[in-house]
Amino acid sequence: MRGIDLEVSEGSIFGLLGPNGAGKTTVVRMLTTLLAPSGGWARVAGLDVVRQASAVRRAIGAALQETSLDPLMTGRELIRLQAALHGLPGKVAKHRADALLEQLELAGVAAGRVKVYSGGTKRRLDLALALIHQPSVLFLDEPTTGIDPASRQAIWAQIRALSQEQGATIFLTTQYLEEADRLCGELAIMDGGVIVRRGAPEVLKAQVDVPTLLVTVAAGHRERAAGILARFGQARSGPRGALGVGLADGAPAVADVVRALDEGGVLIEHLHLDLPTLEDVFADATGRQMLTETSEEPGRIGADILQEHG
Amino acid sequence: MRVAATGPRRGVPAGRAEVAALSRRAVIRIARQPSAWLPGLLVPLLMTAVFTGDYGKVAAAIGFPASASYLHYVLPAALLAGAVYVGIVTGTEATLDVENGFISRLLLATIWRPAILVGPLAVAALQAIAQSCVLLAVFAAFGAGIHGGLSGCVVILLATALFTVAIAGAAIALGLWTGDSEVMQGLFGVLFILLFLSSAFFPPTDMSGWFRAGATHSPVTMLVDGMRDPVLGLRGGHGPAEALLVAVACCAVGIVLALTALRGRDRAGAA
Numbered sequence: 276m277r278g279i280d281l282e283v284s285e286g287s288i289f290g291l292l293g294p295n296g297a298g299k300t301t302v303v304r305m306l307t308t309l310l311a312p313s314g315g316w317a318r319v320a321g322l323d324v325v326r327q328a329s330a331v332r333r334a335i336g337a338a339l340q341e342t343s344l345d346p347l348m349t350g351r352e353l354i355r356l357q358a359a360l361h362g363l364p365g366k367v368a369k370h371r372a373d374a375l376l377e378q379l380e381l382a383g384v385a386a387g388r389v390k391v392y393s394g395g396t397k398r399r400l401d402l403a404l405a406l407i408h409q410p411s412v413l414f415l416d417e418p419t420t421g422i423d424p425a426s427r428q429a430i431w432a433q434i435r436a437l438s439q440e441q442g443a444t445i446f447l448t449t450q451y452l453e454e455a456d457r458l459c460g461e462l463a464i465m466d467g468g469v470i471v472r473r474g475a476p477e478v479l480k481a482q483v484d485v486p487t488l489l490v491t492v493a494a495g496h497r498e499r500a501a502g503i504l505a506r507f508g509q510a511r512s513g514p515r516g517a518l519g520v521g522l523a524d525g526a527p528a529v530a531d532v533v534r535a536l537d538e539g540g541v542l543i544e545h546l547h548l549d550l551p552t553l554e555d556v557f558a559d560a561t562g563r564q565m566l567t568e569t570s571e572e573p574g575r576i577g578a579d580i581l582q583e584h585g
Numbered sequence: 586m587r588v589a590a591t592g593p594r595r596g597v598p599a600g601r602a603e604v605a606a607l608s609r610r611a612v613i614r615i616a617r618q619p620s621a622w623l624p625g626l627l628v629p630l631l632m633t634a635v636f637t638g639d640y641g642k643v644a645a646a647i648g649f650p651a652s653a654s655y656l657h658y659v660l661p662a663a664l665l666a667g668a669v670y671v672g673i674v675t676g677t678e679a680t681l682d683v684e685n686g687f688i689s690r691l692l693l694a695t696i697w698r699p700a701i702l703v704g705p706l707a708v709a710a711l712q713a714i715a716q717s718c719v720l721l722a723v724f725a726a727f728g729a730g731i732h733g734g735l736s737g738c739v740v741i742l743l744a745t746a747l748f749t750v751a752i753a754g755a756a757i758a759l760g761l762w763t764g765d766s767e768v769m770q771g772l773f774g775v776l777f778i779l780l781f782l783s784s785a786f787f788p789p790t791d792m793s794g795w796f797r798a799g800a801t802h803s804p805v806t807m808l809v810d811g812m813r814d815p816v817l818g819l820r821g822g823h824g825p826a827e828a829l830l831v832a833v834a835c836c837a838v839g840i841v842l843a844l845t846a847l848r849g850r851d852r853a854g855a856a
Contacts, residue, residue: 307693308692308693309689309692309693329695332693332694332695333695335693337689337693339686339689339690340686342686343685343686343687343688343689343690344685344687345610345614345687346685347613347614347617347618348610348613348614352610352613355606356606356607356609356610357690357694359602359603359605359606360603360606360690360691360694360696361694361695362602362603362695388617404690
């Protein structure tokens with residue numbers, strides 16, 4: 276770690292994004308008191324992670340990367356064990372366990388041993404265990420790594436609900452750009468043990484580039500279209516004969532462009548809006564692409580707006 | 586983030602519930618893994634069968650009473666071999682907790698730290714006692730009863746339980762330090778060599794050279810001889826009090842090692 280400086284607002288979802296080996300887990304282990312910082316200081320829930328480690332542990336919940344679940348126990352046994360470890364009385368523990376198992380859609384599998392659970396179910400159980408003592412701050416270390424897209428969506432929904440309905444502060448690490456983009460109100464991009472960018476995803480993306488609008492027009496309309504597009508920003512090259520323009524006023528200018536082309540008598544065949552991504556932010560900050568274990572999301576986020584316009 | 590922490594500070598009273606919860610977990614894990622308890626019964630019995638066949642005449646050679654046999658002689662060794670197995674299994678369980686991250690879950694809870702050790706160690710002691718009772722019954726069925734009666738049985742079981750905690754404590758320490766379950770296999774081998782390098786299976790008087798010197802002065806010999814005293818009902822080189830003393834000393838060392846290793850794992854420490 277070198278010069279990590281972060282502040283997370285209460286009740287927000289904060290993401291620490293970076294490739295494998297960036298140092299994300301080390302940060303989490305320090306903030307959750309599992310690893311002593313080699314220097315500097317950190318406070319979680321207003322408490323010093325070294326001098327008030329025990330109080331920090333009472334205030335936080337953590338679902339760590341290892342999916343630290345006992346494969347020989349059942350989900351219900353594990354959640355009751357976790358409740359006992361946090362000193363919850365029997366009745367309270369049972370009530371909360373039942374509620375969490377229901378909320379995280381685990382009630383149907385809770386009587387089975389963890390070793391037969393799917394990856395997504397294990398992650399949801401891990402989340403339930405982290406929530407049993409109703410922590411005010413929740414640490415999620417790569418909560419969806421290695422699980423299928425449907426389970427990933429389900430966990431995203433749970434994380435959003437936790438933040439919106441219970442007001443929990445959520446600190447998550449991820450190597451998935453899409454996850455950070457969709458979940459986090461603010462994020463920091465980490466690489467090689469340092470924070471290279473920090474801010475709201477939309478702001479970070481806007482700092483890197485403007486959206487590119489790609490327009491394919493009918494034969495004979497190309498020159499006229501290029502003249503109109505030039506009014507909205509700098510011309511850019513497009514694939515397969517498409518005209519490109521970097522929209523100086525951002526994505527909302529698309530409507531104005533379409534209107535101007537229409538008024539200019541240009542026959543539009545295809546419109547595509549190419550938005551800057553966190554991948555672009557990472558590349559801009561580090562000078563290289565971010566490689567993840569599984570890259571399910573496209574390199575760029577694009578939207579086909581119009582296929583045929585007659 | 587500025588949110589007040591909630592909940593009481595945890596101490597020894599709360600630790601009782603935590604010990605109970607972690608003991609329950611240890612029992613569940615043992616019950617659901619036959620490999621965690623079956624070899625602890627079978628290995629001592631198989632060893633006994635082999636050695637009894639080979640060295641059955643040793644009893645006469647070292648002047649046992651007519652009512653005693655080599656089966657009597659080797660009984661403490663069988664119990665301690667079973668204890669070694671239980672101790673290694675307990676250490677392996679702790680190592681697996683490190684390998685799969687369960688130890689982080691325990692350290693993240695605001696539990697009374699020694700509860701992490703007390704639960705598994707208590708279950709190991711109880712497992713060793715239960716296992717020893719079965720072995721004693723099998724030995725008795727084959728004519729090797731305890732001459733020292735009920736009090737003799739209590740001494741033997743107590744020494745075995747303490748020795749188990751000693752081995753389990755050392756194994757847990759090694760597991761917490763290394764986080765590598767393969768190390769347990771090495772420890773298992775070393776402990777069996779220590780068992781052989783004592784009076785457990787053969788009288789040191791029948792040994793020679795450095796092996797004899799090592800076996801004569803081994804604390805395991807003190808333990809085994811002291812346990813053998815109530816088995817045979819005759820006074821040997823070391824009595825039951827010495828056996829219990831050695832067992833308590835080993836137990837203390839094992840517990841200190843485990844606590845030290847746990848403190849090392851819990852780097853940030855409980856403030």
